[in-house]
Amino acid sequence: MTDGPHPAEALHPSPRSARRRLAFVMLGGVLAIIGVLAAGYHIATRPVTLRIAVGPAGSDDLKVVQALAQAFNNQQHSLVRLRPTQTDSAQASAKLLGDGKADLAIIRGDLDVPKNAQAVATLRKNVTVLWVPPAGKAKGKKAAPRITKITQLAGHRVGVVGRTEANVNLLKVILQQYGVDPGKVAIIQFPVNEAVDAIRNQKADAYLAAGPVNSKITSDAIAASMRDGGTPTFLAIDSAEAIAQNHPAYEASEIPAGTFGGAPAKPEEEVKTISFAHHIVARKGVSDSTIAVFTRQLFAIRQTLKNEYPLAAKIETPDTDKDATIPVHPGAAAFVDGEEKTFFERYGDFIWWGLMGLSAMGSAGAWFAGYLKKDERIASNSQRDRLLDMLAAARNCDSTEELDRMQSEADAILRHMLECFEHGAVEEGALTTFNIALEQFHNAVADRKALLMSMPQNLLRAGAQFRAAGG
Known part of the structure; x- marks a missing residue:
């Protein structure tokens, strides 16, 4: 051997x-199959962070968005998170969205809306308040004619609360509707933090403020204009329907009696006015599924924030009509219409092709195994x-x-x-x-x-x- x-x-x-x-x-x-499945699941379920432009500093819009961002980020299974980007105004926020530097933005409906903006929700509705302070008791002076109509504003000073140019444009739209030449009206703007002092010092003969019905800024401005026990005169915008017809961004609305306090009630009767909305809009390129998830989370969480931020409870679904001023985002429309796609509906094609790939891989593996044998x-x-x-x-x-x-x-x-x-x-x-x-x-x-x-x-x-x- x-x-x-x-x-x-x-x-x-x-x-x-x-x-x-x-x-x-x-x-x-x-291992390759497990890796592909794990990667696909991770990509499909990982949180997406959306950049949302909002401003100005200290505004109610910014406070609500910051609260939403915190609530989204604290949720365990939140698929969408928010990263607020503070801007100087709603107009600046719209520009960021138009330039593709933001995924979402809070914009005013009466401003130029970017072409790539699509509505996701109505954050809040604002009413326009026009009022005249009560006449003061000046000794030895003849009382000036009392202003009771918008047509009487020519030749007077009108103070606009807020530094945004959009409120000035709003006043001009109202004046033109009543045949008043804006050039014959002295328009004075007061920053929000200076408005109360300016009104107390009688810097203008009439005032305009725009904000939510329960806006503290508007209420404080009206309170500051009261003197000598008199009550302000609220100027009704009786042509609200005509303004809305000519300017689709505006709607005819009313200010309920007693909105700004009682004894005596301010106003004493319901006042006709116009309103406009602040919208949450999304960039057109953001995927439908992402916006659908964001919209679902938004309306699921708004009620939990209403105690601290009452405006959050006022968030409404967008207008899904085809002739809406701002076209609705398909993802938001899917949520509103109850047609939001499930996980398998969104990724069914990928799953089908994945199974086909696995089948092909199995056949190739069987051939290779036979080759090795x-x-x-x-x-x-x-x-x-x-x-x-x-x-x-x-x-x-x-x-x-x-x-x-x-x-x-x-x-x-x-x-x-x-x-x-x-x-x-x-x-x-x-x-x-x-x-x-x-x-x-x-x-x-x-x-x-x-x-x-x-x-x-x-x-x-x-x-x-x-x-x-x-x-």
Whole structure:
């Protein structure tokens, strides 16, 4: 006997290397599939941060947006988060959105709306309040004619609360509707933080403020204009419907009696006026699913903020009509109409293509596995042929040592065939055929050994020499 690998192993390499390669390939495929699924799930469920432009500093809009951002960011399963970007005005916020530097913005509906803006929600509605302070009791002076109508504002000073140019434009729209030349009216603007002092010092003959019905800024301005126990005169905008017809950003509205306090009620009766909205708008490029989720979160959380920020409870759904002043974002419309897509509806195509890819990968893996088993099939066929050759050799063998060696080789071949069968390289029918050949080989070896044991040694040597000479 010699050292080294068994003859069967030397002629036919072990299938372990192929099996190891197949295991690595299958493991790599499984890890790749898991990685793709995990990455897809992470991308689909990770929170999206939207930049929202809002201003100016200290405004109710900014406070509400900051509260919304904090509430969104504190939610455990919030799919959308907000990152407020403070601006100087609603007009500046609109510009940021138009320039693509913001995903959302709070804008006034009566300003120029960016072409890429689409409505998501109505944050609040503002009413226009025009009033005249009560006449003072000045001794020795003739009382000036009392202003009771908008048409009487020509030649007078009108103070506008707030530094935004939009409120001045609003006043001009009202004046023009009543045939009053804005150039004949002295328009004075007061910053919000200076308005109360300016009104107390009688800097103007009439005043305009625009804000929510319960606006503290408007209420404080009206209170500051009261003197000598008199009550202000509220100027009704009777042509509100006509203004709304000519300027779609405005709507006809009313100021309820007693809105700004009682005893006596201010106003004493309902006053007609015009209103306009502050909108939450989204950039057209933001995905429908993201805006749908944002809208759903917005309306789910607004009630929790109403105690601290009453304006949050006033948030309304957008106008989904096709002729709306600001077209609605498809994502917000899907939420309002109850047509928001589910996870599978949004990603169904990707899932379908993913399954197709996995199927293709499985087919490729099966082909590759079969390719890796090709060497094992070739080896098993050659070893079967080797066993048949040994069967023929065993019938003519004159040495029991040689028979023992072939017997050991047959055992190694059997071990290899069983391993190939376990790996699927050898089918059951082929293994059955091999077992028949192996049984015939063992029978031939046993018969030959019995014959050799019964024959004299000199006859065996003579027979071996005869075959050697004939060969």
